Amino acid sequence: MIAQVIVYEIKSAAAKNAEKLFSHNDKYFYWNKEKFKNLSLDDYVFIVNKDSRWVLFTKSNTQEIESNIQQVDTLFKDNIDGKWNSITRFEILKILKIPDNWEWTSIKENEAKCLHVNNTNIVDKKNILLNINQLKTLSNKETIIKILDTCKSNIEKKITEVESSNLTSTNALNIKNHLEHIETYIEQKGFYFNEGEITNFYLSLKTKPFVILAGISGTGKTQLPRLFAEAIGMSKDQVIQIPVRPDWTDASDLIGYTSLQGNFISKPLTEAIIKAKEDISKPHFFILDEMNLARVEHYFADFLSIIETRFRTKTNEVKTDFLLLKNQLKDANNAFLYDDIYWPENLYLIGTVNMDETTYPFSRKVLDRANSIEMNTVELDWISKQKQKVDKLTNFTNANLKSEYIASIELTKTDKLQVEEALEMLKKMNKILEISNLHFAYRVRDEIIFYVLYAKKEQLLKPEAALDFQIMQKILPRVHGSSTRTQKVIIGLLNLFANEEIATSYPDLEYLEKNKKSILKKSNYPKSTEKLIFMLERFDENRFTSFWV
The missing domain is CATH 2.40.240.20 (Hypothetical PUA domain-like; domain 1)
Structure with missing residues (x-):
């Protein structure tokens, strides 16, 4: 050589x-x-x-x-x-x-x-x-x-x-300024979200156009995407919000059906797709409100499958397989209007959910395909009045929001080197999750890596902070159960994140609660560490635990 x-x-x-x-x-x-x-x-x-x-x-x-x-x-x-x-x-x-x-x-x-x-x-x-x-x-x-x-x-x-690095640095500076502007705009509207939450929402959308906002009622789950859309200059017809009905058992109320008169009757999601395809440079939001009032796997199965068929065309556009199958359009007089409906790269699905006894829990099939953001923190203090008034952004396009990667094969050698430490941590976590058959596969790995890479390239979050968000959104929601194996998984992850053995098979919960602040301060993943302590305490009280409150 x-x-x-x-x-x-x-x-x-x-x-x-x-x-x-x-x-x-x-x-x-x-x-x-x-x-x-x-x-x-x-x-x-x-x-x-x-x-x-x-x-x-x-x-x-x-x-x-x-x-x-x-x-x-x-x-x-x-x-x-x-x-x-x-x-x-x-x-x-x-x-x-x-x-x-x-x-x-x-x-x-x-x-x-x-x-x-x-x-x-x-x-x-x-x-x-x-x-x-x-x-x-x-x-x-x-x-x-x-x-x-x-x-x-x-x-x-x-x-x-070098030219790519210069372009990335300029773009990173613009995105960082954009997100600060968006945060200021939202605050002047009377809403406040925790530090990093706007950035996390942006990175989650960029990683994959399917985000779930979960939490107790009134925390701003619906307002976050609506205000974000308003702040980046999206018009009202670029944001469609649909409430989910408890009696939805298939996709007909969302996608459409062929009537007895022989015409295909399109429904809100199909119309949103058609609208988004008219101008691929503009982002469009489709908000499903209270999406787990019905079983998501029943009425949204078509989307869950279609979203995994994303591919890149020769012109670098991201498309999917067709959403409507031939048998869904069979005998429809107007089938030609709907036979090429695919999920466009400028349409983002955002679901809001309440996790309580009135709703259905999510299966792993859903959790693996989305970033599930928990929004349970509430600050009741009044928001200090903003000194600066800002207008909507006018230069935020879908180019700022769309995914740069849709498959790990698109990662360069340089990209892989940048996320080497994050990948090593994922391997260690997966080994612990195997104890209770809760380990994840390539889809979850890829999406976590994409998120961490975007955060690093655009200089938005430190790698540890980015991975902390992803553990909370892609890993811990799958941990639940009443077996001792589940408890071992929680203890194993807790010790890994704390970088020392702070809990055993018989954890001293009093010690954990008393020393929580110092444990969180030492951990590189404080959000995830705090959630694991909560889940361990819950297991001790009920002999059952889960991520969701």
């Missing part, structure tokens, strides 16, 4: 002296060692002397060169004179002649490391690419062409990474 490929240019002032620094048989060339501080044995170096019309294709040779300084010159072992006493030697593999029409842009830094180009700016990198193309015209030797192509490929990759 090539360690480095270096392109070095001898500038005009030193061009004539360079002629003296060949060995008598043109086997070696000598130059100032200070110009190649990080040179390693067998690195390839292209030495360009445009004034003298030659390019040396060389391999470095860093062995000690015997020299003897006499007045201003240096005599080498092979009788080559020079002006420096710190010398490196290059083995000449090929001397390439420069034609008259050769184009060359002088290298600003006098040295270009093709495989290590971190210290060169974008403009210089692009100039180096042009020069590499010029070097390729000097020889048809396969070794030289291959090395230069590798060099070129690495520089192009670095340019892409």
Whole structure:
């Protein structure tokens, strides 16, 4: 494997002296060692002397060169004179002649490391690419062409990474400013949400267009998406809110049905899809209010399946399989109007739920497919009056909200490195969850990783804080039961998050309650740690526990 490929240019002032620094048989060339501080044995170096019309294709040779300084010159072992006493030697593999029409842009830094180009700016990198193309015209030797192509490929990759990073940084700054603006807008409307809740809602929507807001009545579950939509400049017809009825047993009240007269009668969700598809650049919200008054798996089974068929088209648009099957449109006179209904990438489903004895619990099928945000914290103090009044945003489009990743195969090597620690923590959690057969699979892993990656790339949350939200929304809601295995899972997770054994199979609940503040302060995942302590206390009281209050 090539360690480095270096392109070095001898500038005009030193061009004539360079002629003296060949060995008598043109086997070696000598130059100032200070110009190649990080040179390693067998690195390839292209030495360009445009004034003298030659390019040396060389391999470095860093062995000690015997020299003897006499007045201003240096005599080498092979009788080559020079002006420096710190010398490196290059083995000449090929001397390439420069034609008259050769184009060359002088290298600003006098040295270009093709495989290590971190210290060169974008403009210089692009100039180096042009020069590499010029070097390729000097020889048809396969070794030289291959090395230069590798060099070129690495520089192009670095340019892409830097430009992408600059774009990401700008976008991250814009998103951060947008979310602060949204939070201020919502507060001036008289509503307050906990720190990070607006950011979490945004990241959840971006991760996947299906979010569940759960909690006691009156905490702002319905207001959060409506006010968020208002703050980002969405019009009223971009937000559709439908109350779920307890008697819903299939999708007909939501999607539609074929009437006795032979026409397909569309319902709110189908109409929302059609509306959203009219302008894919604008986000649309579909809010299902009190969605667990009926069994979600019964009336929403079609959506739960369709959302998992997302794929990316050649034009980079995200689509799904068709929502309406042929048998649903069978014999409908107007079937042609509805035979290509798919879930568009600018339509976001937000469900609000109350978790009490009057509603149905969620199955794992639902929990695995959504971010379930618990909204039970209530602050009864008056909101301090905002000094600053802000208007709705006018430059927030679906490009800010849509998913960048829909499958783990789209993650780059750099992306994976950024979430390496989060993945390791997920592995440890899954091992503990296996005790009670509560472990998760690839879908949950991918969506958690996407969330953490968005939070990091857009500089919104620290990785630990992002993972804390995801544990609360994707992992802990699946933990429930009355068996000792469930208790072991809770204890195992609690010790993992606290990074020490603070509970055993016979937990000292009095100790946990007394030292809760210090335990939460030490934990990297305080929200999840606090919830686990609550679940453990609940298990002790009732011999049953669950995530939901």
